[in-house]
Amino acid sequence: METEVRAALSRRQALVFMGSLAAVPLAAQAAPQGTEMQLLGAWQQADGSYRVGVLAAQAGGPSPLRARHVLEVPTRAHGLAQLPDGSMLATARRPGDWLVRWHPGQPAAKAQWHWVDATRSFNGHVLASADGRHLYTTETDADTGASLVAKRDARSLETEDEWATHGIDAHELIWAPAARGEKPTLIVANGGVPTAPETGRVKRNLHTMDSSLVRLNGESGELQGQWHLPDPRLSLRHLAWNAERTVLGIALQAEHDEAADKAAAPILALFDGQALRLCPAGQSMAGYGGSIASTAEGWAVSCPRSQGVATFTPEGQWRGLVGLEEVCALAVGSGRLWAAGVSHSLENARSPTPLAHAHAKELAGARMDNHWIKFG
Numbered sequence: 001m002e003t004e005v006r007a008a009l010s011r012r013q014a015l016v017f018m019g020s021l022a023a024v025p026l027a028a029q030a031a032p033q034g035t036e037m038q039l040l041g042a043w044q045q046a047d048g049s050y051r052v053g054v055l056a057a058q059a060g061g062p063s064p065l066r067a068r069h070v071l072e073v074p075t076r077a078h079g080l081a082q083l084p085d086g087s088m089l090a091t092a093r094r095p096g097d098w099l100v101r102w103h104p105g106q107p108a109a110k111a112q113w114h115w116v117d118a119t120r121s122f123n124g125h126v127l128a129s130a131d132g133r134h135l136y137t138t139e140t141d142a143d144t145g146a147s148l149v150a151k152r153d154a155r156s157l158e159t160e161d162e163w164a165t166h167g168i169d170a171h172e173l174i175w176a177p178a179a180r181g182e183k184p185t186l187i188v189a190n191g192g193v194p195t196a197p198e199t200g201r202v203k204r205n206l207h208t209m210d211s212s213l214v215r216l217n218g219e220s221g222e223l224q225g226q227w228h229l230p231d232p233r234l235s236l237r238h239l240a241w242n243a244e245r246t247v248l249g250i251a252l253q254a255e256h257d258e259a260a261d262k263a264a265a266p267i268l269a270l271f272d273g274q275a276l277r278l279c280p281a282g283q284s285m286a287g288y289g290g291s292i293a294s295t296a297e298g299w300a301v302s303c304p305r306s307q308g309v310a311t312f313t314p315e316g317q318w319r320g321l322v323g324l325e326e327v328c329a330l331a332v333g334s335g336r337l338w339a340a341g342v343s344h345s346l347e348n349a350r351s352p353t354p355l356a357h358a359h360a361k362e363l364a365g366a367r368m369d370n371h372w373i374k375f376g
Helices: 011-019 259-264
Strands: 036-044 050-058 066-073 077-082 088-092 098-102 112-115 120-128 134-141 147-153 159-164 170-176 185-190 212-217 223-227 234-241 248-254 268-271 276-278 292-295 298-303 308-312 318-323 330-333 336-340 344-347 355-358 367-374
Touching: 036 077, 036 088, 036 330, 036 336, 050 077, 050 088, 066 098, 077 367, 088 120, 098 120, 120 170, 134 170, 147 170, 147 185, 170 234, 185 234, 234 292, 248 292, 248 298, 268 298, 292 330, 292 336, 298 336, 330 367, 336 367
Parallel strands: 077 120
Antiparallel strands: 036 050, 036 367, 050 066, 077 088, 088 098, 098 112, 120 134, 134 147, 147 159, 170 185, 185 212, 212 223, 234 248, 248 268, 268 276, 292 298, 298 308, 308 318, 330 336, 336 344, 344 355
């Protein structure tokens, strides 16, 4: 029988829970014929418990989206990453206190957990170095409210160094392309939304918002550049490169006081290495961009409050909205955009005729979190 856990677990209860946690067993399923798309994902089950793991569907199906390998986690997960050895990483949604490394499909390999103390909180995202030796997590100092990047040992998950992000509410981070011989460079989105440790995710003093995009030396953390949008009530959140890795797309979330301003706010900005540029949508997106992805056809931003995927050309011109109920996670596999909904997911979601994959029984009523990562 599956172990159940609720989001209201105390830290002590969660630690006891982790001592006996095992991968959730699933009924054996025959692998679909043909090419299979495998995705790392995070989701909430219909019973309120939380999962991370590998999801799979046969490309070109239709075939159901199934859960191949699953790990139960104590609270809602958010950011995901994969290491060269095939292990996956997941971290808690902000303000979070856990990070886990797990080998899907290897029953003998126990999940490795790391908990931060009360002086830090995870901000929901984790990134691996190219060689898999180090991890980078966005975090917040509970005493000062300042955000930082923690450089961690991938084996122990312990912090080796910390770098300021020169802002607050740091969210996703991504590697910038580097020429041979150049130092690695990190780009971090400072969401800029003020919160407090005692009130968790409650937003406060929004008139003081200070969102920015920063570039840091990937070895020393030295600040190499910082950019702001003209509208201080737009929060820079999630990041994706175009196929050529020459333009960075940023999904935006609006925090305006007036409903009309929020409704009219853009949900996409583009960064060419020199400046940020806003890309207006052709209709109201309720001021909320979730995940972001790029294909040869252009940009896609999931908009769960608008029940669809907003699509743009590679240059940022509006294309239209692809409807999908409670759409959240996006991923690109074999050049095709995959989008997660609540009852089914779409393959080739930018197409005029996307292919729907119904969710299998074990995912009935599940709600996917913001991110998918192509696995393998």
